[in-house]
Amino acid sequence: MNGDKILTVDRLTMRFGGIVAVQDLSFDAERKKITALIGPNGAGKTTVFNCITGFYKPSAGAIRLAHDDGRVIALERLNDFRIAKQAKVARTFQNIRLFPGMTALENLMVAQHNALMRASGFTLLGLVGAPGYRDAEKRAIDLATDWLRRVNLLDRADDAAGNFAYGDQRRLEIARAMCTEPALLCLDEPAAGLNARESAALSELLLSIRNELGTSILLIEHDMSVVMEISDHIVVMDHGVKIAEGTPREVRDDPKVIAAYLGADEEEAVAVMESGT
Amino acid sequence: MTAPSTNTAKPATGILALLKTAFINALVALVLFSLMVGIRTEAGSSGQLTYWTRFGELASLVAIVFGGSIVIELLRQWIGPTGAEKLVPPALQSGMSLIGRYLTPALLIFTLLVPVIFYDQRYILDLAILVLTYVMLGWGLNVVVGLAGLLDLGYVAFYAVGAYSYGLLATNFGWSFWICLPLAGILAAFWGVLLGFPVLRLRGDYLAIVTLAFGEIIRLVIINWQELTGGPNGVSGIPRPTFFGIPLDNSDEGFAARLGIEYSPTHRIVFLFYLILALALLTNWVTIRLRRLPIGRAWEALREDEVACRALGINTTTTKLTAFATGAMFGGFAGAFFATRQGFISPESFTFQESALVLAIVVLGGMGSQLGVALAALAMIGGFELFRGLETYRMLVFGMAMVLIMIWRPRGLIGHRAPTVFLTKAQAISSDLVKEGHG
């Protein structure tokens, strides 16, 4: 493991009333790598995610994000939209949250809001139709078109997002997150509800994001075939604490991981073991 | 008072069931109206309360309910269970957008010609000005409710701020309408921000009730702060608008005298007509422009999913505030126009009923649709005018119309949403997909 970490989670604790959802969790995510956070249902994965992306304020602990230019941002001190705007952390949601009444293209344009707002002189220049804004808008459309092509939805650019099939919505949501040009992309169960073919396409998409654009990815996933195939590093959680971490191979063979899954859900344990054979 | 439709009932039992339903409805009506309609109370000259019976009226009301439920039930069986959809066939519905393309320019040309066509009919000109005022208010509120999905039940407060800004500045300092107009808009926007800042993190119904409370507070302050606002007596003697400095009156310096034509009071009416038309079109133009700018897209995204907006780095508070302030500003403009048109303003013009009327126009229009709002304003204000003779029944009919319209078309006249940007072709988005906002 080299020292180039983009995300450092240090002794993160999250309590809801008397319930401790996450306790003293520490892990790192490396730059330009895919890190997976796995664990049985109720392990606290989504809570960790919501802390990182600013939807929850952690009860204790630190979350640091190190940018390419050396800036280090304490995420636990920023709240909601500032994490996406200033720290450049983008996320998707377990239950897809697109703008269903807007077209696919519009969804991707909204994602470029902050850049376009500056270009439109906070609306005033845009209102009078300044040429600078028109160029910026054209570039934004180009970026959106590029992403629609990457996720194979270009022919449906002008359809309402709410009309898309489930798998298409998942890919569109990832494209939308990427249009914010993030340093760290956080995906909450991107393969949930996808069939085998769609899962394979998703793996390919995530690998291309890592390899071609060098975006670091942090993902929560249940689908072990996806996790084992694309992850560079895996962190395993159970009951709010970290029980193991390492490469896919190390994690797969770890008896503690197998026990956690066996104890929680037989089906998932089988999936972990089968993916090893 | 219609029973759940019995679609599965066979025709043979249909008539019996029909009569039974109608009988039960009539019975319910009898109990409901028995005391409220059957007995009329009035305070006598000595303050003593007396009453007399009105069984004739009661009987006819009950009979109307009985007959009405039979007719409605028959119509329902005739048209089928989904009556509303069949009344407006899908072909016609999809054709609406096509008609809309030609309807908009046609309506605009007609509107421009109204003072020419109806030059001698003062009543129609006055009514047209009234309709345009509500079109403008509807378009202004549409930014808040239709685009940003923020439910505002106190919009009339900004209308009042605009009206009193102009009224007080003009009567106290003698400032002209053209200076006061932008000031009225700015002041209303300022109040919008002032109210919006603390309350915009509230969601849905809470926001609705807070804006309602705010509207009432403004009205009560206007009533009670007599030194400034004149209280219930209002502000009178508000200067009429001038044609950019030239008064529209009978004097030697007046508009008519300068042009060398004979003076007519209609000149001022026509001028007011074009003034409100220009203001309304400005509102429309700005709104259409804003929709295609990032701020407008952020408003609509906010209506669709606020959490997703935050995840994309959009500052939801300032986005909501700008929507609120923009809507308030247009309300302020409309208020200043109202003041100069009436020459007199009082708190009576700024009741909750006005807010509800404007909101009904926006919702009936089909939230977010500019054409729909204009048509709804025409229908509502025009319909309201039809009942002018029956003063006390007016609000009763208006309330019933609101209920029936909501049941008939909960998504309004034009529910489709037009995309703000497209790659190959813009296609209308069905209202079923468009969200209504949460806060």
Added chain:
Amino acid sequence: MDYFAQQLINGLVLGSIYGLIAIGYTMVYGIVGMINFAHGDIFMIGGFIALITFLILISLGLTAIPVILLVVLLVSMAITALYGWTIERIAYRPLRHSFRLAPMLSAIGMSFVLTNYSQVAQGARVKPIPPFITGGYTLHESPDGFVIQLSNIQIMVVITTIVLLVIFNWLVSRTRLGRDMRACEQDQTMAALLGVDVDRTISMTFVIGAALAAVAGLMYLLYYGLVDFFMGFVAGIKAFTAAVLGGIGSLPGAMLGGLAIGLIETFWSAYFSVEYKDVAAFSILIVVLIFMPTGLLGRPEVEKV
């Protein structure tokens, strides 16, 4: 001090009336999730029906005040409850699964209908009645001549409120209907799957809410000695404020909020200015919603992501 005590009594009585109305708001909001804008007007209708029943009974020659009060109470509760039931049936049920703004606008429309129906049917003028229940107790007389009065009507308002609350609490916590109501509040679909008649339960919610509002209307009539067609609007907003202040969806909260609003309004009028008493009530609504959006007894809302 005596002045303060007198205002405390007045405030609690007024608060009882607000609390009774607020329960109707909070019940409907808890189960259907909508603000029943017409509820204030239901209260007004209740007051009118009580007034008309009084007139009829007196002209029939009845003199026994307890009998008159009981009959008036039952008649106004029954007819007003039917109004509540009918309104839900006509204006809200067809829109139950419609988009969110539709029932709210329908409710606003219904509120206009009731206000103006009452104006058309009974005229615009204020309807006064002579005081029925007179007398009272002097609790304390200070040397400077100030007297703390507790009138019989005040005692009656408070006692009736307490009795109704006990019955109502029993209804919600101990009966089948109450259990169904709580089930519908949690999850309508699940409740329906488990055999709860959701339509009937929602209807009953409106019926009970309207009956309580009718009692409030009767109290208002007796306490102030008058009704008019427009009294529902402001009373409705204040009662809704009370429901929010107490924590919307919480029944004890609605009563607590009602008392709080009654006290605030009374003390504001007594010590500051009568003109601005409504401004004070509305400002408190705004302040409460900003700093305590779940109210005094409401459950905190957890944002699900």
